[in-house]
Amino acid sequence: QVQLVESGGGLVQPGGSLRLSCTASGSIFRTYTMGWYRQAPGKQRELVATITRGGITNYADSLKGRFTISRDNANDTVYLQMNSLKPEDTAVYYCALPTVGYWGQGTQVTVSS
Numbered sequence: 001q002v003q004l005v006e007s008g009g010g011l012v013q014p015g016g017s018l019r020l021s022c023t024a025s026g027s028i029f030r031t032y033t034m035g036w037y038r039q040a041p042g043k044q045r046e047l048v049a050t051i052t053r054g055g056i057t058n059y060a061d062s063l064k065g066r067f068t069i070s071r072d073n074a075n076d077t078v079y080l081q082m083n084s085l086k087p088e089d090t091a092v093y094y095c096a097l098p099t100v101g102y103w104g105q106g107t108q109v110t111v112s113s
Contacts, residue, residue, distance in 0.1 A: 002028050002102045004095045009107030012085055016111070020080040022095030022104060029076040035098045036069060036080045038091035038109075050098065051078065085111045 008020040020036065035050040049059045049069035057069055068081040078095060092106040 001025070002097065004097070004102060004104035006093065006095045006104045006107040009093060009109045011110045011112065013113050014086060014111055016085050017081070017083045018085065018109060020082070020093055020095075020107060020109075022078045022080075024076045024078075024095075024097070024102075028097070028100075028102075029078075030073045032097045033099055034069075034071055034078040035096045036078070037094045037096055037098075038089075039094070039106075040088075040091040043091075045094070048093070049080065082109070085109075087111045 003025040004022055006020060006022045008018060012018050031053060033050050033052045036048040037045050038048050039045040047060050048063060049067060051057045051069045051071050066084045071078045090111050091109060093109050094106045095104040
């Protein structure tokens, strides 16, 4: 059974930074594309970024330049570095193996003064 556990969320002021981490159980992590998604209150879940097993990244256009996804295959962990955070980045952030349908429970990120 694959488990994805996110951490690193919290409350941050506008302009601040956070780094989210997601650790996966099992060797399946190293095989597949990993992704971060988010869902804001009253909105649909949306793509934040993905990274292939070889390190090729893809970002939502609106987040390019502020967010960076990376992965550490040796430790079965994917990261999301978020800089210059805005109130509209407030959402629950989910880690996923999107091509095989595994999702974490999510971590809340709140950007507010």
